[in-house]
Amino acid sequence: MGANPPKSRMRGPARKAVITATALKVFAEKGYHGTSLGDIATAAGVARTVLYDHFPSKRVLLLAVMQEENASLVEYIGSRIAGSGSPEERMRSTIDAYFSFAQSRPDARKLLFDHFAEDDPEIRTVRQGIRESRTQAAMALLAGDIRSVGVEPHEPIAEAMVELIINGLDGVAQWWERHPDMPKPMLVEGAMRLLWSGLGSQR
Amino acid sequence: MGANPPKSRMRGPARKAVITATALKVFAEKGYHGTSLGDIATAAGVARTVLYDHFPSKRVLLLAVMQEENASLVEYIGSRIAGSGSPEERMRSTIDAYFSFAQSRPDARKLLFDHFAEDDPEIRTVRQGIRESRTQAAMALLAGDIRSVGVEPHEPIAEAMVELIINGLDGVAQWWERHPDMPKPMLVEGAMRLLWSGLGSQR
DNA sequence: CCGCTAACCGACACATCTGTCGGCTAGGGT
DNA sequence: ACCCTAGCCGACAGATGTGTCGGTTAGCGG
Numbered sequence: 001m002g003a004n005p006p007k008s009r010m011r012g013p014a015r016k017a018v019i020t021a022t023a024l025k026v027f028a029e030k031g032y033h034g035t036s037l038g039d040i041a042t043a044a045g046v047a048r049t050v051l052y053d054h055f056p057s058k059r060v061l062l063l064a065v066m067q068e069e070n071a072s073l074v075e076y077i078g079s080r081i082a083g084s085g086s087p088e089e090r091m092r093s094t095i096d097a098y099f100s101f102a103q104s105r106p107d108a109r110k111l112l113f114d115h116f117a118e119d120d121p122e123i124r125t126v127r128q129g130i131r132e133s134r135t136q137a138a139m140a141l142l143a144g145d146i147r148s149v150g151v152e153p154h155e156p157i158a159e160a161m162v163e164l165i166i167n168g169l170d171g172v173a174q175w176w177e178r179h180p181d182m183p184k185p186m187l188v189e190g191a192m193r194l195l196w197s198g199l200g201s202q203r
Numbered sequence: 204m205g206a207n208p209p210k211s212r213m214r215g216p217a218r219k220a221v222i223t224a225t226a227l228k229v230f231a232e233k234g235y236h237g238t239s240l241g242d243i244a245t246a247a248g249v250a251r252t253v254l255y256d257h258f259p260s261k262r263v264l265l266l267a268v269m270q271e272e273n274a275s276l277v278e279y280i281g282s283r284i285a286g287s288g289s290p291e292e293r294m295r296s297t298i299d300a301y302f303s304f305a306q307s308r309p310d311a312r313k314l315l316f317d318h319f320a321e322d323d324p325e326i327r328t329v330r331q332g333i334r335e336s337r338t339q340a341a342m343a344l345l346a347g348d349i350r351s352v353g354v355e356p357h358e359p360i361a362e363a364m365v366e367l368i369i370n371g372l373d374g375v376a377q378w379w380e381r382h383p384d385m386p387k388p389m390l391v392e393g394a395m396r397l398l399w400s401g402l403g404s405q406r
Numbered sequence: 407c408c409g410c411t412a413a414c415c416g417a418c419a420c421a422t423c424t425g426t427c428g429g430c431t432a433g434g435g436t
Numbered sequence: 437a438c439c440c441t442a443g444c445c446g447a448c449a450g451a452t453g454t455g456t457c458g459g460t461t462a463g464c465g466g
Contacts (some may be wrong), residue, residue: 009432009443030322033236036423042250047445052425083209088403114320118312119233145402156385157393160378164397167374174367182359190360195365198401199348212413212462241452250415256456 016054019044023065028110032062032118063126069108070130074137076101087145087195094141095169095195096188101186102173113170138162154191219257222247226268230312232368236319247317265299266329272311273333279304290348291399297344298372298398299391305376316373341365368398 010018022044025034037058041048080100082093096171102109116127139162141145143153152156172191176182213221228240240261242249258264283303285296305312305353319330322401342365346356354361375394379385 012442015443023420031236031320033233033234034322038423046443048424049426049446050444053443056425057381058424074305084225091402094353104374110320117234142402149396149400149402149404151393151396156382159381160257160375160385160390161393161397163378164371164394167377171366171370173364174370175363179359179363182363186360187363190354190364191367193352193354194364194398194401196401196403197320197352198397198399199294199345199352201352201401201404215412218413240455249413251454252416252456253414256413259455261454303466 012054015046015050019046019051019054019061020065020068023061024069024107024111027062027065028107028114031115032058032120032123037061043109059120059122062123066111066123066126069105069111072105072108073101073112076105081141087148088192090141091145091196092188092192095191096184099173099176099184099187101110102170102176106177109170109173135159135162135166138166168195198201215257218249218253221265222249222254222257222272223268226264227272227310227314229360230265230268231310231317234318235261235323235326240264243309262323262325265326269314269326269329269333270310272314274297275308275311276304279308290351290393293344294348294399295391295395297388298394302376302387302390305373305379309380312376314375315378338362338365338369341369356403371398 020041022042026043028039029035030039037051040061041051051061053065055064072131077094077097080093080097082090085093112130116131118124118127129200139153139159142162142165146153146158146161172187176187222243226243229243229246232238233242240254241251243264244254254264258267280297280300283300285293288296315333319334321327321330341371342362344355345365345368347359349356349364354364372394375390379390
C-alpha cells in the first residue's frame with residue numbers, strides 16, 4: 001500500500017501516527033470485530049507486533065482512535081459554527097459544517113457514527129459517552145429553536161428531537177457517500193427544508 | 204436459558220423456528236462478527252452442530268433471519284398505514300406504526316437498522332437491497348408531501364430527504380430504548396413537530 | 407411392540423487471531 | 437568510528453471459531 005522498498009525506520013511518534021491513521025481506515029471499513037491487527041499491520045506496512053510497541057491491545061487501539069477522531073470532529077464543527085446571524089442561518093451553517101466534515105473525513109464519520117452497535121462493554125461505554133456529549137452540544141445549539149416551537153429544552157422529548165436531527169443528518173451523509181455527485185449546498189437546502197420549514201408548509 | 208430437563212426432541216420446523224428466534228436475539232445484540240454459532244446454540248439449548256442440520260453456514264443463517272424479519276417489518280407497517288385522511292394524518296399514523304414496531308420487536312429493529320456497516324460482501328449486498336426497497340416504499344408514501352414543498356419525487360435530493368426522515372425516526376427509536384418511560388404519543392408528536400411543522404414555525 | 411428415520415451430539419481437523427518473548431539492526435548520540 | 441538504544445520482526449503458545457463426520461437414540465409409523 002505504501003512505498004515499502006526504502007524500508008527506513010521511523011521515530012516512535014511518526015510510526016504511531018501511521019498506525020492510528022491506518023487503523024482509522026480499516027476499523028471504519030470493517031468494524032471492530034471484523035478487523036484483525038494483522039489487517040491493520042499489513043495496511044500500515046509493518047509487522048503485526050509493532051502495533052504492540054505502541055498499544056497494549058486491540059481494544060485500546062480502537063479507543064485511542066475513537067477519542068482522537070471525536071476530538072477532531074468537535075474541533076471541526078466548533079470552529080465553523082456561525083456565532084452570529086439569525087437562528088435559521090446558524091442552523092444552516094451547522095448543517096453545512098457537518099456535511100463538510102463528512103465529506104472531508106469520511107472514515108472518521110464512519111468510525112464515529114456507523115458502528116455504534118459494537119458489543120465490547122468498554123467500547124460501548126466510551127461510545128455512549130461520546131454520543132451523549134454530542135447530543136448535549138447539539139442541544140445547546142438548538143435550545144432556542146426548540147423552545148420556539150413550544151418545547152422546553154430540559155424536557156426529555158427535546159432530547160429525542162435532537163436525536164432525530166442528528167441521526168437524520170447522518171443518514172443524509174451516508175446517502176451522500178453513495179451519491180457523491182450531489183452538490184453540498186443542495187443537500188443543506190433539502191435538510192433545511194425538512195427540519196426548518198417542515199413537510200407541512202405550503203409552497 | 205430455556206427449560207432443559209425435559210430434553211424432548213422437536214420436529215424439524217419447530218427446532219428451526221427456535222434457532223432463528225434465538226439467532227435474531229443474539230445477532231441483534233452482538234452483531235455478525237461478534238456472535239459465534241456456539242453463542243446461538245447455547246442460547247437455543249442445543250449442540251452447535253444442530254445448527255448445521257438447518258443452515259449450511261453462519262452467513263446463510265443471518266441472511267435467513269434478516270429476510271424473515273424484514274418481511275415481518277414490511278407486513279407490520281403496511282397493515283397499519285391509514286389509507287385515508289389528510290396527508291398529515293397519514294404521516295402521523297406511519298410514524299406511529301414504526302414506533303410501535305420498534306417497541307414490540309426491538310431485536311428485529313436492531314438487526315435491520317443498527318448493524319448496517321457489517322463487512323461481509325454478500326451480507327452488505329442483501330442489506331443494501333433491503334434498505335433500497337425500504338427507501339422506495341417510504342418515497343411512495345411521501346411523494347405527495349415532498350412535491351408540496353417544491354421537490355419532485357424523482358429528483359435525487361428527494362431520496363436524501365427520505366433518508367433523513369427514516370434515519371431520524373430510527374434515531375428516536377434508539378433513544379426510546381434508552382428512555383422507555385416516554386409515552387409513544389409524545390414521541391409521535393415530537394417527530395411530527397419537527398418533520399411536519401419544522402423548527403422555524405412560530406408558535 | 408418393533409424398526410427405522412430423523413433429530414441430536416461429541417470429537418476432530420483446520421483456520422485465524424491475540425498477545426508474548428527474545429533477537430536483530432539501523433542510525434542517532436558522543 | 438563505535439556504541440547502544442529504540443525500532444522492528446519471526447516464532448511460539450494459547451484461545452476461539454467454523455464446518456465435517458460418524459455414532460447414538462427418541463419416538464413415530466406400521
